[in-house]
Amino acid sequence: MKLFVFDLDGTLVDTKENIALAANHTMKAIGLPEISVAIIASFVGDGSKRLLERCLDYHGANTPDTYSRAWDILFAYYYENVEKCTQLYPGVVEVLDSLRDHHCAVLTNKPQEMADKLLKYLQIENYFCEVVGGKEPEKLKPNPQTLLYLIEKYTNEKTVMIGDSKVDIKVAKNAGVPSVAFTKGFGKVEELQDADFVVDNFAKLGEILRTKF
Numbered sequence: 743m744k745l746f747v748f749d750l751d752g753t754l755v756d757t758k759e760n761i762a763l764a765a766n767h768t769m770k771a772i773g774l775p776e777i778s779v780a781i782i783a784s785f786v787g788d789g790s791k792r793l794l795e796r797c798l799d800y801h802g803a804n805t806p807d808t809y810s811r812a813w814d815i816l817f818a819y820y821y822e823n824v825e826k827c828t829q830l831y832p833g834v835v836e837v838l839d840s841l842r843d844h845h846c847a848v849l850t851n852k853p854q855e856m857a858d859k860l861l862k863y864l865q866i867e868n869y870f871c872e873v874v875g876g877k878e879p880e881k882l883k884p885n886p887q888t889l890l891y892l893i894e895k896y897t898n899e900k901t902v903m904i905g906d907s908k909v910d911i912k913v914a915k916n917a918g919v920p921s922v923a924f925t926k927g928f929g930k931v932e933e934l935q936d937a938d939f940v941v942d943n944f945a946k947l948g949e950i951l952r953t954k955f
């Protein structure tokens with residue numbers, strides 16, 4: 743069986759508004775101005791801790807004390823509201839259905855508990871043999887350790903990584919597997935050109951996954 747490894751934020755699920763909601767809830771709670779959704783979106787991809795650091799850096803307020811207070815607020819709110827304003831991209835379920843004869847997994851830098859809760863809420867958790875979320879910062883994508891672990895565990899055939907940001911394309915390269923970039927998520931199109939294929943919708947993605955690998 744082949745293994746198709748999907749990123750979560752910006753690939754399976756449109757979480758731009760949700761992540762901005764959690765970040766701005768945190769900014770307000772610690773007395774800082776809100777940040778635009780577009781700017782927050784540009785801070786996403788390297789895990790929630792980096793997201794928070796970038797938000798605090800943006801306001802010149804990244805001190806250890808503020809960070810630790812803000813982290814507790816962000817984590818609690820983000821977990822409690824992880825499904826708010828989120829939706830699957832059109833065609834996700836159809837593509838997952840069409841891959842039922844293979845293994846599909848999720849590899850995300852989103853914290854594990856948030857990823858599990860969101861996939862359950864969206865009722866797609868059963869499509870995946872495993873969901874690997876963000877834990878230790880040094881093991882986040884683009885470190886290939888978690889992707890290599892999935893490859894070792896689930897396939898001796900082909901593996902394909904599907905993602906929307908440069909860390910997804912990089913983790914695939916680091917693990918020596920091909921990648922498909924999805925351009926409707928967080929990454930800028932020009933950062934995704936190293937992928938083997940670039941698509942802007944799931945109908946095209948499904949066709950490529952079925953015919954090119």
Ligand SMILES: O=C(O)COP(=O)(O)O
Nearest residue numbers: 750751787789850851852
């Ligand atoms: O939480 C993040 O920083 C990004 O999560 P992702 O790896 O699912 O895109």
